[in-house]
Structures are given as structure tokens and as C-alpha cells.
Amino acid sequence: MKYKDYYAILGVARDAGADDIKTAYRKLARKYHPDVSKEKDAEEKFKELSEAYETLRDPEKRAAYDRLGSHRPGEEFRPPPDWGGEFRQAGGGFDGAGFDDVDLADLFASFTGRRGRARPRADAPMPGSDYEAVVRLTFEQAFAGAEVDLELAVLEWDSDGGVRRVPHRVKARIPRGVTDGEKLRVPNKGGAGVNGGPPGDLYLDIEVAEHPLFRMSGKDLYMDLPLAPWEAVLGTDVDLPTPGGSVRLTVRPGTRAGQQLRLAGRGMARGSGAPGDLYALVRIEVPTVVDDRQRALWRELAQSARFDPRAHLSQESGR
Amino acid sequence: MKQAADALRYDEATDIAWTELVAASGWPEAELAELVGYGVIAPRDAAAPTWTFEARTVVVARTAWRLRCDFELDPYGVSVCLGFVERIAALEDEVRRLRAQLG
Numbered sequence: 001m002k003y004k005d006y007y008a009i010l011g012v013a014r015d016a017g018a019d020d021i022k023t024a025y026r027k028l029a030r031k032y033h034p035d036v037s038k039e040k041d042a043e044e045k046f047k048e049l050s051e052a053y054e055t056l057r058d059p060e061k062r063a064a065y066d067r068l069g070s071h072r073p074g075e076e077f078r079p080p081p082d083w084g085g086e087f088r089q090a091g092g093g094f095d096g097a098g099f100d101d102v103d104l105a106d107l108f109a110s111f112t113g114r115r116g117r118a119r120p121r122a123d124a125p126m127p128g129s130d131y132e133a134v135v136r137l138t139f140e141q142a143f144a145g146a147e148v149d150l151e152l153a154v155l156e157w158d159s160d161g162g163v164r165r166v167p168h169r170v171k172a173r174i175p176r177g178v179t180d181g182e183k184l185r186v187p188n189k190g191g192a193g194v195n196g197g198p199p200g201d202l203y204l205d206i207e208v209a210e211h212p213l214f215r216m217s218g219k220d221l222y223m224d225l226p227l228a229p230w231e232a233v234l235g236t237d238v239d240l241p242t243p244g245g246s247v248r249l250t251v252r253p254g255t256r257a258g259q260q261l262r263l264a265g266r267g268m269a270r271g272s273g274a275p276g277d278l279y280a281l282v283r284i285e286v287p288t289v290v291d292d293r294q295r296a297l298w299r300e301l302a303q304s305a306r307f308d309p310r311a312h313l314s315q316e317s318g319r
Numbered sequence: 320m321k322q323a324a325d326a327l328r329y330d331e332a333t334d335i336a337w338t339e340l341v342a343a344s345g346w347p348e349a350e351l352a353e354l355v356g357y358g359v360i361a362p363r364d365a366a367a368p369t370w371t372f373e374a375r376t377v378v379v380a381r382t383a384w385r386l387r388c389d390f391e392l393d394p395y396g397v398s399v400c401l402g403f404v405e406r407i408a409a410l411e412d413e414v415r416r417l418r419a420q421l422g
Contacts, residue, residue, distance in 0.1 A: 026391075036404060046389075127342070130343075147323045169321070171324065172323060172325075172326045173324065178328075183378050184329075185327050186326045187324075188324075201343070215419035216415075217420065271328070281420065
């Protein structure tokens, strides 16, 4: 079993009082709670914090943890021979190498204490646990929908109240048009119910990777459309890549930078509703290297053109 | 080969009943009713004899339950905190929309 230093995780001394432990937890929870934090690895850190706090806030659990002694975080260790009487474990009790494959968090989740904890009636129907998982999709998967194989490691209680971590595999069909941050529910794919209780549900948090061309805004998509100055002035036809395949886009003469050219129905499709739109955002790119002949042509254009892009500045300042 | 199960969206699902919301959220019924009283969770028609909710309410109620457990808040504290969480989410959506438009 690998040692975790719950005191170090909460940043308190081993002899810290209950109030100090609570204050330390609250301070760190505010920083790392996944619902309010944007810190990197917030979810993982918060899991560690919760695990440490759940153990140290309970005097009986804390005493049992303290009896494990002090080790380096991550160090393999074996509890003292007489340790573990307060825990229930699948298969009944711990003996000999019984701690080898056990996670400290799982172990403390099965803590019942000397007096035992109140447990539901053995024959009462109990709904299964709900599970939650993060699903990371490519942009293409989010656009078209995808089937994903999920393998979760979940805690399972047996009829004796013992706990163990078991693999839980689910194949889920993600509908097309999901967006970053969206939450989905897979009914009945959580933990199994007990004594005829209904199974729990599986909740999915969707994360969509950024795409080099397309940016999502709800069900609409945005992309940049770089044009040469002469294309913007004279107009042109452009073969534009879209998530659903290439389309020919006609750019009208006199198109300005910043204009959004809408391709109706080329955004994300969601269920039976109307699909979103794709907006091509016009950018005017200028050549940074020109030869003598081109420079001469630009000069000739500058001299003959009566166009003043800053005319409104002098009008506005003269008011 | 195991068949794939459909993952459902909240915005397309039908409305849910009060009992379903209680079961899915984890909240004790009386405390969840307190949240309704604070206006954090709104039934379609508060005057109706049986309450129904937008399916998305489950997400709000489950977030509220996490906040209650993890920060050891009472329902009123949850209602205040949830207001900020929802406001941050709306602002993040706005930032995402503007970033998409700006490129």
C-alpha cells in the first residue's frame, strides 16, 4: 500500500487541532473546487484534499491513520500487525498481504469504527451510485457524434459493507453537435442497484479539443477567411473547407476586413433542430515582400485612387 | 460486442418531475424545497399542484449538492454561491463566443 501524507496535503502539523484542519481544508477547497476553480489540475488536487479531510476530520479515522505512522508520500508500507480491525473489506478482514493492492482512500471509505456505523437494512432496495466521467473529444467527434469506450474505476460495496475498486466499462453514443463544457447523462449506466433498487446513472462532462480552423460558439462556428487586398476589392470565389466538406464561397467586390460571411446551416447540428451557421471572418492580408514592378503598380494605384480610409477621423474630430 | 448506450442531452430531454429531481440531485427533499424557495431552482409553474422542471435543472441541483457537501454550506449559503457559479458560467460562455468571433 502506498502512503499518502494527509497532513502535508492539507498543509497542517500532525498535532493540528480539528479547527485548524477545517480551516486549512476550507481555504484550499475554495482554491481548488472544480466548480469554482480554474487552477491547473484542480480536480485532482480537490480529490486529494477531500480524501485527506474526510479522514482527518473524523477522530476515529484520524486515530487509525495516525497509527500507521509517518512515511514518505508514495512510499510502499505495511500497517502494523494489529491494525485494520475497524475496516470492512470484501472477502472479510485484512491478513498478511491483504493490504498490497489497497488504496488508502478506498480503505478509509470502508471504515466503520469500533462501534460500527449505521447501515441500511440488509434487504432494503437501494438505488445504485451515480458515476461521473470526463469525455475528451476531438472537434470532428463533437461535430459528427461518436461512440466512446469508457473505463472507470469505481468503488463497489459488498453485502458485508466491504469496499473494493472495480473496473466499470461503458460504451456510450455521444450525439452529434455537443459543445465544450456540455453535460450529458447516460441513464442506468451507473452502479448496480442493491436488493432490486434501480441502477444509477452515468454523467459525462464533455471537453472538446480546439481545432486549428474552426472555433465553436454554441452551435455556430467561426473561421478566418484571409483575402488578398485585390480579392477584397474585386471579389473572388474561394473553396472553403467546412466540417461537412468543402464549399465554394463567392466573395462580393468591396468586401471589408471584419465582415462575417454566413454559410447557413454549416455549423453544428443538434438533434432535430435547425443546425447552426458557419461564419467566415474576413481578414485582409497584405504581401510583405514586393518586387520593384509590384511596388510601382501599388504606387500608381495610390496616386490614382481617391479612397481615404481615414476620412471619418477628420470629420469626427472637427465636430 | 456490448451495445452502446445513448448519452442524452439536457436541452432535448423532456421536463422532469419533482420526485425525479430529488432522486437525481442527491438533496434531501426538504432542503431542495428550500432552494426552490430561494429562487435558485425554478419550477415551470410554481403555482401548479405538482412541480415540473426543465431537464437541465438536474445539472444545477447536482452542482448545488456538490457545493453543499464540499464546502459544508447550508442551503442559503449554497443559493448565494450558486448564483455566482452560474454568473461565472454565463460570463465564460460570453468570453468563448467573443473569442470565437475575434479569432
